[in-house]
Structures are given as structure tokens and as C-alpha cells.
Amino acid sequence: MTPLSMRGDNLRFQLLSLALLVLLAGSYNASAADTPRIATVDWTIAETLLALGVTPVGVAQTDAYREWVGAPPLPDEVVDIGLRAQPNRELLAQLAPDRILLSPMFSTLAPSLGRIAPTDTVALYTPGSDLWTRLKSATREIAAIADHEAEADTLLAWLDAHLALLRQTLDTQDVSDRPLLVVQFIDDRHVRVFGEHSLYNAVMQRLGLENAWRGTTNYWGFATVGLKALAQYENARLVIVKPMPVGVEQDLETSVLWQHVPAVRSDDVLTLPPVWSFGGAPSAMRFAEHLSQALIDASATPPTHETPDA
Amino acid sequence: MRDWISHSLPFPHIIMTPARLCTLLALLCLVLSGFSLATQLPVTQWAQALFAPNNTNIDQILVHYSWLPRWTIALLAGGALGIAGVLMQQVLRNPLAAPTTLGVATGAQLALLLATLFAPSLLLLGREWVAVAGGGLAMGLVFALAWRSRLAPMVVVLAGLVVNLYLGAVSTTLILFHQEELRGLMVWGAGSLSQNSWDGVLYLLPRLAIALVLAGLMLRPLAILELDDVNARSLGVSLKHLRLVSLGLAVFITACVVSVIGIIGFIGLAAPAIVRLLGARTLPQRLLWAPLLGALLLTTTDQLLQRFSGALPTMIPTGATTAALGAPLLLWLIPRLKLGGERPNTAPMLTAPRRRTPGRLLMVLGLALLGALAASLLLGQNSNGWAWPSWAVWHATYEWRLPRTLAAAGAGTLLALAGTLIQRVTSNPMASPEVVGISGGTAIGLIGVVLFVPGVGLPMLLLAGTLSALATLGILLLINRRSGFQPERVLLTGIAITALFDPLRSIVLANGDPRTQQLLAWMSGSTYYVDTSLAIVVAASAVVLTLALQCLSRWLDLLPMGNSSARALGVNVDRARLALLGVVALLTAAATLVVGPLSFVGLLAPHMARLLGASRARAHLLAAALLGALLMVLADWLGRQWLFPQEIPAGLMSSLLGGAYFMWSLRKL
Numbered sequence: 001m002t003p004l005s006m007r008g009d010n011l012r013f014q015l016l017s018l019a020l021l022v023l024l025a026g027s028y029n030a031s032a033a034d035t036p037r038i039a040t041v042d043w044t045i046a047e048t049l050l051a052l053g054v055t056p057v058g059v060a061q062t063d064a065y066r067e068w069v070g071a072p073p074l075p076d077e078v079v080d081i082g083l084r085a086q087p088n089r090e091l092l093a094q095l096a097p098d099r100i101l102l103s104p105m106f107s108t109l110a111p112s113l114g115r116i117a118p119t120d121t122v123a124l125y126t127p128g129s130d131l132w133t134r135l136k137s138a139t140r141e142i143a144a145i146a147d148h149e150a151e152a153d154t155l156l157a158w159l160d161a162h163l164a165l166l167r168q169t170l171d172t173q174d175v176s177d178r179p180l181l182v183v184q185f186i187d188d189r190h191v192r193v194f195g196e197h198s199l200y201n202a203v204m205q206r207l208g209l210e211n212a213w214r215g216t217t218n219y220w221g222f223a224t225v226g227l228k229a230l231a232q233y234e235n236a237r238l239v240i241v242k243p244m245p246v247g248v249e250q251d252l253e254t255s256v257l258w259q260h261v262p263a264v265r266s267d268d269v270l271t272l273p274p275v276w277s278f279g280g281a282p283s284a285m286r287f288a289e290h291l292s293q294a295l296i297d298a299s300a301t302p303p304t305h306e307t308p309d310a
Numbered sequence: 311m312r313d314w315i316s317h318s319l320p321f322p323h324i325i326m327t328p329a330r331l332c333t334l335l336a337l338l339c340l341v342l343s344g345f346s347l348a349t350q351l352p353v354t355q356w357a358q359a360l361f362a363p364n365n366t367n368i369d370q371i372l373v374h375y376s377w378l379p380r381w382t383i384a385l386l387a388g389g390a391l392g393i394a395g396v397l398m399q400q401v402l403r404n405p406l407a408a409p410t411t412l413g414v415a416t417g418a419q420l421a422l423l424l425a426t427l428f429a430p431s432l433l434l435l436g437r438e439w440v441a442v443a444g445g446g447l448a449m450g451l452v453f454a455l456a457w458r459s460r461l462a463p464m465v466v467v468l469a470g471l472v473v474n475l476y477l478g479a480v481s482t483t484l485i486l487f488h489q490e491e492l493r494g495l496m497v498w499g500a501g502s503l504s505q506n507s508w509d510g511v512l513y514l515l516p517r518l519a520i521a522l523v524l525a526g527l528m529l530r531p532l533a534i535l536e537l538d539d540v541n542a543r544s545l546g547v548s549l550k551h552l553r554l555v556s557l558g559l560a561v562f563i564t565a566c567v568v569s570v571i572g573i574i575g576f577i578g579l580a581a582p583a584i585v586r587l588l589g590a591r592t593l594p595q596r597l598l599w600a601p602l603l604g605a606l607l608l609t610t611t612d613q614l615l616q617r618f619s620g621a622l623p624t625m626i627p628t629g630a631t632t633a634a635l636g637a638p639l640l641l642w643l644i645p646r647l648k649l650g651g652e653r654p655n656t657a658p659m660l661t662a663p664r665r666r667t668p669g670r671l672l673m674v675l676g677l678a679l680l681g682a683l684a685a686s687l688l689l690g691q692n693s694n695g696w697a698w699p700s701w702a703v704w705h706a707t708y709e710w711r712l713p714r715t716l717a718a719a720g721a722g723t724l725l726a727l728a729g730t731l732i733q734r735v736t737s738n739p740m741a742s743p744e745v746v747g748i749s750g751g752t753a754i755g756l757i758g759v760v761l762f763v764p765g766v767g768l769p770m771l772l773l774a775g776t777l778s779a780l781a782t783l784g785i786l787l788l789i790n791r792r793s794g795f796q797p798e799r800v801l802l803t804g805i806a807i808t809a810l811f812d813p814l815r816s817i818v819l820a821n822g823d824p825r826t827q828q829l830l831a832w833m834s835g836s837t838y839y840v841d842t843s844l845a846i847v848v849a850a851s852a853v854v855l856t857l858a859l860q861c862l863s864r865w866l867d868l869l870p871m872g873n874s875s876a877r878a879l880g881v882n883v884d885r886a887r888l889a890l891l892g893v894v895a896l897l898t899a900a901a902t903l904v905v906g907p908l909s910f911v912g913l914l915a916p917h918m919a920r921l922l923g924a925s926r927a928r929a930h931l932l933a934a935a936l937l938g939a940l941l942m943v944l945a946d947w948l949g950r951q952w953l954f955p956q957e958i959p960a961g962l963m964s965s966l967l968g969g970a971y972f973m974w975s976l977r978k979l
Contacts, residue, residue, distance in 0.1 A: 061956075064488075064490060067490075068490050079693065080955055080956075081955055082955040082956045082957060083486070083487070083956050083957065086836065086838045086957055087955075088954070088955035088956070088957060089710050090690060090692065090710050090711075091692060091693060091954075091955045093705075093709075093710070094692050094693055095693070108839065111841075112839075112841065115709065188506075189502065189504050189505070189506055190502065190504065226376075226502070226504035226506075227376075227504075227506045228372060228376045228377075228504065228506070231368055231371070231372055231376075232368070232372075234368065245426075245491075246426060246430035246433050246434075247430070247433045247434055247437070250434065254507065254509070255506045255507050256371075256375045256506065256507045256508075257371070257372070257375045257376050257505075257506030257507060258506060260365075260368065260371045260375070262368065
């Protein structure tokens with residue numbers, strides 16, 4: 001493996017992403033006229049709509065969406081309809097959308113929002129079901145409501161193909177097969193660690209990567225644990241999904257326990273840019289890309305304690 | 311030592327002393343700690359791991375840099391809170407004073423929230439300094455409010471409670487709008503003891519040592535505080551300075567603990583109360599045993615928690631757990647706790663000039679309410695800015711504004727009535743429906759339903775809320791039956807029940823379940839989920855109950871005169887109290903279901919009514935009802951307009967507005 005082949009892979013990612021954008025932009029222009037005007041309080045639904053080429057008329061907490069979900073970008077003309085749990089109904093009524101979409105978390109809003117426009121609840125996180133299956137059916141449900149079913153097929157086919165391609169790339173790239181611990185920092189002593197039933201875990205399965213976290217997780221696929229829990233994983237690589245809370249990076253530098261987490265000691269920590277941890281297809285794709293890229297970059301510069309065996 | 315083992319203990323067959331309890335707890339704690347260590351390391355490695363860990367053995371590192379600092383900091387923090395509690399209870403002559411009642415914890419939390427959001431660079435200087443500054447400012451505010459009354463104990467507690475509520479409301483508002491950014495502070499706020507170095511211990515240790523020395527130096531003057539004000543002053547003690555210094559010391563200790571491990575509820579309240587109950591009567595005795603008991607309570611709880619919570623995906627913070635475990639203990643203690651009569655009572659009642667003609671006051675208030683109702687219904691914003699009343703927005707007015715306005719007015723009235731009743735029954739200006747615990751009890755039931763029954767609808771929520779309100783009422787009655795519903799005990803029971811609600815909320819918040827948004831909104835008192843039929847029911851019952859309660863005004867006039875006077879005038883005191891408390895419970899439950907448990911109005915409206923001169927029961931009830939409605943309607947309207955299109959819940963707004971006014975009037979007390 002040479003630096004040159006690495007660059008080639010980077011380029012391939014980018015070309016493929018570009019192709020997707022063109023594809024979606026095309027479909028967006030074609031069907032913009034008869035697309036229903038949709039408002040949603042849920043960011044996962046909002047990102048899915050945007051990925052399908054549908055711009056929602058109203059989304060809750062647009063500033064926070066830009067900060068926490070980020071991509072696909074929310075156009076400026078999308079109206080901020082207030083808090084996710086309490087969208088402003090007077091404003092919604094004035095916007096007069098054709099459809100309103102909720103997630104089960106906000107389903108108590110359904111009766112009152114139903115008086116403004118037909119309101120549907122799309123469930124992504126459902127106890128006892130396979131997240132990946134739910135993600136696909138939820139994407140199709142949203143697409144059906146937005147009258148963009150063809151785009152959903154394209155998006156999901158693309159997602160599968162892209163993940164398969166990334167998996168292939170990872171296989172050929174001599175990426176270490178050690179299990180991964182995917183965490184997000186809460187403060188300098190606590191993390192959310194993502195396990196079964198989380199979006200990150202579902203993506204890792206598709207990429208053929210092993211999740212080191214075998215502990216129980218909540219409804220949303222994560223567990224809140226102290227740093228101590230991480231120290232017990234001798235053989236795991238650590239994947240940190242940003243953003244990091246203010247001051248945590250500095251605090252960790254002086255934290256003895258952190259320095260002794262096996263992955264940190266062997267300098268085997270990957271840091272990924274922010275990806276919405278409760279997201280849908282677009283977030284899955286972004287997580288897959290960031291993670292693969294980080295893994296490939298890391299295998300180019302192997303951790304200090306590892307002996308190059310190839 | 312046998313001498314001060316109380317002969318007044320309710321169960322003479324078990325002679326428990328502070329020393330014996332501490333020994334028992336210490337044994338339990340050692341056994342638990344031993345088990346915990348044994349699961350982590352073979353016994354042969356213990357000494358090495360504790361004193362000089364082998365840097366290549368991860369188990370030893372975990373024990374040395376995580377388990378041991380956690381164990382140590384639990385002891386330190388528990389002890390520190392015990393000292394702080396003793397100092398505060400001594401200074402305020404109030405067995406219910408606790409490090410958290412002066413607003414220090416909420417002040418520290420608010421400072422950290424603000425720094426995280428608006429000046430993150432301050433955090434790089436040190437989180438603990440930000441927290442200490444916030445806690446200190448909150449304390450300063452409490453002292454400023456109570457300055458005029460020469461820091462009289464009752465006024466200090468009242469001011470502390472109000473500042474607590476006020477800062478808590480500001481924190482909740484910030485959390486509501488910045489949930490993702492602030493999730494770290496939720497964990498901290500719930501009191502997690504988890505450590506990953508010795509930094510926390512090294513920070514706490516010297517500060518506590520200094521505080522302990524200072525407390526020791528003040529032992530003699532502090533003991534004089536057991537006398538009443540006049541006697542103490544005649545001994546040449548400057549009460550103002552003594553109280554200021556000792557309260558300041560207690561607050562400093564609390565702020566240090568809070569800044570390192572967050573809000574640890576209950577220990578500061580319980581440890582001093584328990585040792586006093588077990589016979590530690592004098593100040594030196596209490597200063598010796600309360601910190602020991604506090605340290606052992608916190609460490610034992612933490613060990614138990616580490617042992618049993620490992621398998622759960624939810625993190626259960628220790629601070630929240632001590633509060634949850636402490637509440638039942640407190641409920642058990644209440645019938646056994648000696649209250650009142652033990653210390654001289656110098657607390658001033660709220661007094662204000664009585665108006666000869668409350669009619670004019672009532673008319674002015676009524677007109678103001680009508681104006682507020684009109685403004686709330688007709689004035690609003692849309693995407694083009696402010697919109698004046700027109701037929702075009704009639705639909706929006708009817709459909710969206712009317713239910714909320716009616717519900718706000720109704721709930722405000724109900725809370726104001728409940729507050730008036732409870733303040734008159736208990737002759738205690740600190741009392742409010744929230745303090746009696748019915749709001750908290752209702753909220754516990756509702757949170758449980760929202761978390762464990764997915765996709766639950768409003769009727770089910772209503773049912774669950776009503777049932778838990780009745781259950782709370784049942785507990786209140788059961789525990790207080792034996793004491794003949796003594797006002798202080800009823801309040802104490804209420805505080806204990808509310809103390810059960812807090813940890814539950816903290817655990818929910820700390821685990822960052824995304825559903826917390828909805829819970830948060832409801833807990834901060836939003837009229838958002840009210841529909842028209844419910845709103846009409848609430849408003850109508852508010853009117854009916856206001857008029858119906860006029861029949862009870864004789865009781866309400868006589869009860870504050872004291873038990874014997876009331877009895878002499880022909881009132882069956884127990885039955886009257888029971889009936890009035892039942893009414894309070896129902897009023898509170900109804901209001902809580904509509905606007906959540908944040909019932910600041912229930913404290914505020916009766917106060918304002920009294921400050922405006924409505925002192926007879928009949929006028930007091932009417933004026934408070936009008937004020938309650940006025941306050942809630944204004945709060946609801948402002949909350950909808952201020953940050954449009956985002957909405958600030960009415961309960962929060964009323965706390966923000968009412969709290970500010972209340973603090974201003976308190977200053978003149």
C-alpha cells in the first residue's frame with residue numbers, strides 16, 4: 001500500500017459522492033412542481049427529505065439542525081417553526097403545509113397538529129426491530145409521503161452499493177480487524193458508547209467492522225458510562241465522534257485514567273467529524289465515509305506499538 | 311456518653327446512638343468496598359494497587375486512579391456536606407436547612423450553563439471557579455434579600471428557596487433551548503462521583519481542611535445561637551456577622567463539593583437531622599457525628615450503586631440516588647422528629663397594612679385580568695412580524711390562543727387558591743403547593759407513564775396524573791395522621807416527596823434520552839398540550855372553586871391564630887386541617903396536570919395579595935385568585951412572544967417574572 005493508492009481512494013469517494021449529488025439534484029428539479037409542501041419537527045426526517053431532494057417548508061430548531069446534523073445543508077428559505085417538542089402552531093398554520101411529519105417521540109403532538117395538515121408519524125427507532133430494516137422502510141415511507149419514491153429507491157440502492165464498496169475497500173486496504181468502541185463525549189468523565197440498535201452499529205455491521213461494546217444499550221442504542229468502562233477493553237480501537245464539549249480535550253490530557261485506556265496508550269484513537277447519531281440514510285452514509293476514511297488513514301500510519309506485519 | 315442518649319426515642323428497645331449507627335455503616339461500607347475490590351483485583355495486589363500501582367496492569371490502574379479516588383471523594387464530599395448542613399441548621403435554627411436551600415447548588419449550575427453557552431473560555435480557567443462564583447453570587451443575592459431583617463433565619467430560608475426556584479427556572483429555560491450542548495452538565499447536575507484521577511480529591515482536601523479549622527474556631531460563638539436573639543445579643547455577640555461568617559463558610563464548602571462532583575442531594579439535610587434524632591444534642595456532638603455519618607452514607611450508597619447498577623444501560627448518578635434513597639428515610643423520620651418548641655421562634659410573619667376596603671383592590675385586579683386576557687387573545691406575531699387583531703386571524707385566535715389563555719388563567723387561579731389555603735393553614739409564608747409535594751407526586755406518576763408506556767395519549771396521562779396525586783395525598787395523610795396534621799410536619803412530608811421527584815428528573819436528564827424534550831417542556835409548565843375542552847373545564851372549575859372556597863373563610867381566618875385559639879372558638883382543628891389539605895391536594899393536582907409541577911404562582915399570588923393589603927381570608931382568597939390568573943396569563947402570553955417562534959413555557963415565564971418581583975418585595979420585608 002502506497003500513499004498514491006490512498007489518494008486514489010479518496011478521489012473515488014469524492015467522485016461517487018458528486019455523482020449522487022448530481023443525480024439527486026436532477027430529480028429535485030424534475031419533480032419540484034408537484035412535491036407536497038412538508039413541515040417536520042424531526043431532524044432525521046428533515047435530513048432524509050433533503051437527501052431525497054425535497055426541501056421542507058418548515059423544520060424545528062433550524063439553527064440547532066445546522067449545528068448538530070449539518071449535512072445535507074438546510075436551505076435558508078426553510079422556516080424555523082420553533083422547538084422540536086413544541087412547534088409553533090400559529091406559525092405552522094400560517095405556513096399551511098400539505099403534510100406534517102413527526103417521529104414517535106413527538107407523537108403526542110399529532111392530534112393538535114392534525115388540525116393544521118394531515119400528520120403522519122414515521123418511526124425509525126422501534127424497540128425489537130432491526131434498525132437497518134426500519135431505516136429503509138422509514139425512508140420509503142417518507143418518500144411515499146413526499147411523492148419521491150423513485151428517489152428513495154435510488155438513495156437506498158446507492159447507500160447499499162456505497163457501503164459495499166467501502167467494505168471492499170476496507171478489505172483490500174489491510175485495515176486492522178480489531179473491534180471498535182464508538183463513543184461521544186459528554187464531559188471529561190463520561191461518554192455515550194454506541195452499541196446494538198444504534199445507527200453507528202448498523203453501519204459498522206454493513207462495513208464488516210466489529211463493535212467492541214457488548215453491553216446493554218437503551219432505546220436509542222447507546223449507554224452512558226464513565227471512562228472506566230472503556231479502560232477494560234484491552235484490544236479495542238477507540239472511535240470518537242465529535243463535537244467534543246468545551247475543555248474536555250484539555251482535561252483528558254491530564255487525566256491519568258484516560259492516558260491508560262488501552263487504545264489511548266497505544267495511540268489508537270480515531271476522531272470523526274460530527275455526524276447526527278440518531279440520523280437516517282444520509283447520516284449513515286456520512287458516518288460510513290468518515291469511519292472508512294479514518295480507518296484507512298490510520299492504517300497508513302500504524303500505531304506506534306504495532307509491528308508492521310505486511 | 312450515655313447521658314445524651316435520648317430517653318425520648320420512640321422505640322426504646324433499640325438503643326441507637328450516632329456512634330453505633332456510624333459503626334454499623336462503616337462495617338457495611340468496608341464489606342462492600344472489600345467485595346468491590348475483590349472483584350477487580352486479587353487480594354495480593356491490593357496494597358500495590360492502592361499505594362504504587364504497576365503502570366502496565368490496567369486493573370491496578372483502574373483501582374488506583376478511578377476506584378480509590380471515587381471512594382475517597384465520596385467520603386470527603388459526604389463529610390463536607392454534613393458539616394455544611396450542621397452549620398446552616400445551627401445558624402438558621404431550622405432543622406430543614408440544607409446546603410441546597412440557599413440556592414448555592416443551582417447558582418453554581420447556572421453559572422456553568424452560562425459559561426458553557428456564552429463564554430466557554432472561562433471554563434478553561436477552571437470549571438470549579440465558575441461554579442464557586444455562581445454559588446457565591448446566589449448566596450450574595452440571598453443575603454442581600456435578607457439583609458434588612460438582619461439575616462433573620464426565616465427570611466434567609468425564604469429568600470434561599472425563592473432564589474433556588476428562580477435560578478432553577480433560568481437553568482431549565484437554557485436547557486430547554488440548548489439540550490444538545492448542555493448534556494454534560496446534566497450528568498454533572500445529577501451528581502456523578504465517577505473520577506479518573508486524583509485531581510478532584512486534591513482540590514477538595516485542602517479547602518475542606520481550612521473550612522473544618524474555621525468551623526472549629528467558631529464553635530463557642532455558634533453555640534450561643536441556640537439562645538434567642540435578645541439573649542444572644544446581650545452576651546455581646548454580633549449576630550449579623552456571626553451568621554454571615556458561618557453561613558458563608560457553609561456555602562463555601564457546598565460550592566467546593568458542587569463544583570467537583572455536582573449536586574448531591576439530601577446528605578446535608580439528612581446527616582445532621584439523623585444524628586440529632588439519635589441524641590447528638592450539642593453543637594460539638596453534631597459537628598463530630600454529622601460529617602462522619604454524611605461521609606459513610608454517601609460512600610455506602612455509592613458502593614451499593616456501583617455493585618448493582620453495572621448491568622443497566624442507564625447511568626444512575628450517585629447524587630440523584632442519595633436523594634431518592636433519602637426521601638423514604640426522611641418520610642420515616644418525620645413522625646419521629648421533634649420540631650418546634652425546641653428552639654425559640656423569632657420568625658416574623660409576613661405583615662402588611664390591612665386595607666379597610668378590599669373591594670377597590672379586587673376591582674383593579676379584575677380589570678387588569680380582563681386587559682391581560684384581551685391582550686393574550688388578540689395580540690401576537692406571525693412570520694411577518696406583529697399582527698394586529700383582525701378577522702383574518704380570528705381562526706388562529708379561537709383555535710390556538712383561546713385554550714391556552716383559558717388554561718393559563720384557570721391553572722393560575724387553582725394554584726393561587728391552593729397556595730392561599732396552605733399558607734393560612736400552616737401560618738407559614740414558605741408554604742406552597744410545590745412544597746407540599748403534590749406537584750412532585752403527580753409529576754413522578756406522569757414521568758413514569760411517559761417513559762414506560764410508549765405513545766401514550768392525553769386521557770391516559772390525565773388518569774395517571776390524577777392517580778398519583780391521590781396516592782401522594784394518601785401518603786401525606788398516612789404519615790401525618792398521628793401528629794394531628796401539624797403544619798410543619800405536613801410541609802416536611804411534602805419536601806420529602808418532592809425530594810423523590812428531583813432524582814427521578816435528574817436521572818432522566820442525565821441519560822440524555824431524546825424524549826426528555828417533551829418531559830422538560832411539560833415540567834416547566836407549558837400550556838401547549840391543552841385542548842379547548844380541557845381548557846374550559848379548568849377555567850370553569852377555577853371560577854366555581856374560587857366562589858365555593860368562600861365558605862371556608864371562617865376556618866381560614868381562625869386557624870392562623872393558633873390551635874388553642876381556634877379550638878376555643880369552636881373549630882375542630884384536625885378535621886378542618888384535613889379538609890383544607892384535601893382541597894389543596896385536588897387543586898394542585900388539577901393545576902399540575904395542565905401546566906406542570908412548576909407552581910411558583912402558588913407561592914407568589916397569595917404573597918402579593920397579602921402585600922397589597924388583602925389580609926382577611928375572604929379578600930385574600932379572591933385577590934390571590936385574580937393575581938394567580940393575571941400572572942399566568944401574562945406569563946403565557948410573554949412566553950409565546952418573547953423568543954418567537956420558540957415558546958417559553960408559562961410556568962417558567964411566571965417564575966422568571968414573579969420571582970423577580972417577589973425578590974424585590976422580599977428585600978423590604
